[in-house]
Amino acid sequence: MLKKENTGLIIIDIQGKLAGLVHDSDALISNCKKLIxxxxxxxxxxxxxxxxxxxxxxxxxELSSLLKMQQPIAKFTFDACAEPQFMDAVRSANVDTWLVCGIEAHICVYQTALNLKRTGVEVQLVCDCISSRTLANKNLAVSKLLNHGIDLTGLEMCLYELLKDCRATEFKEILSLIK
Known part of the structure; x- marks a missing residue:
């Protein structure tokens, strides 16, 4: 079960024209906005x-406006784990479980999630917050990551799992995002 005390979120490459070209891009961006x-x-x-x-x-x-308190980490490798600044950020966050969202599922999301798991942290792929230009490539990425021990979750599932209790102070805010 996810715990908010040891969980973080990684947002991968939802940028430029590509963000509008991926399968079901409007839903992807809307779901990622809710997840953030x-x-x-x-x-x-x-x-x-x-x-x-x-x-x-x-x-x-739609997403960068929510993240204006921080700067993105630029990368050139498909696997973010090859970027020292990313790995420093992962270590300094002091959590051992990461939710992963972004594009493209079969390239950067796949390689980053797989290699992040190899560093010893838990990774949960937020399946309704990832995409590729084709649904087939998204499905391939999900299948391969599942075979490598990456856990799958969804937007609602992970938020309510982190929330735990309807009496939590964040409940109404989370509920308003999902409705």
């Missing part, structure tokens, strides 16, 4: 990544 707001309400550490931002563009405004 939920993570903020629960006071989870958030790490935000951008792949080659000078070429691919910045994170979409």
């Amino acid at each position: 707001k939920g993570a903020q309400a629960l006071d989870l550490p958030i790490i935000w990544l951008e792949q080659n931002p000078d070429k691919l563009g910045s994170t979409v405004e």
Whole structure:
């Protein structure tokens, strides 16, 4: 079970034109927006990544406007774990479980989640907060990550699992995101 005391969120490369080209992009961006707001309400550490931002563009405004208190970590490798600044951020967050969302599921999300798990932390893929240009590639990534021991979750499932109790102070805020 997820615990807010030891869980963080990693947002991978939801940027530029590509964000609008992935399968069901409107739902992806809407769900990621809810996930970010939920993570903020629960006071989870958030790490935000951008792949080659000078070429691919910045994170979409709907999400970057929520993250203005921090800067994205630029990367050029598909696997964020090869970026020292990312690994420093993972270690300094002092959590051992990471929720992962972003694009593209079969490239950067897949490689980062897999190698992050290999560092010894738990990884949960938020399946309704990832996408690829094709649904087939998203499904392939999910299948392969599942075979490698990555846990799967969904937007509502992870937020309520972190929340634990309807008497929690964050309950109404989380409920308003899901409705």
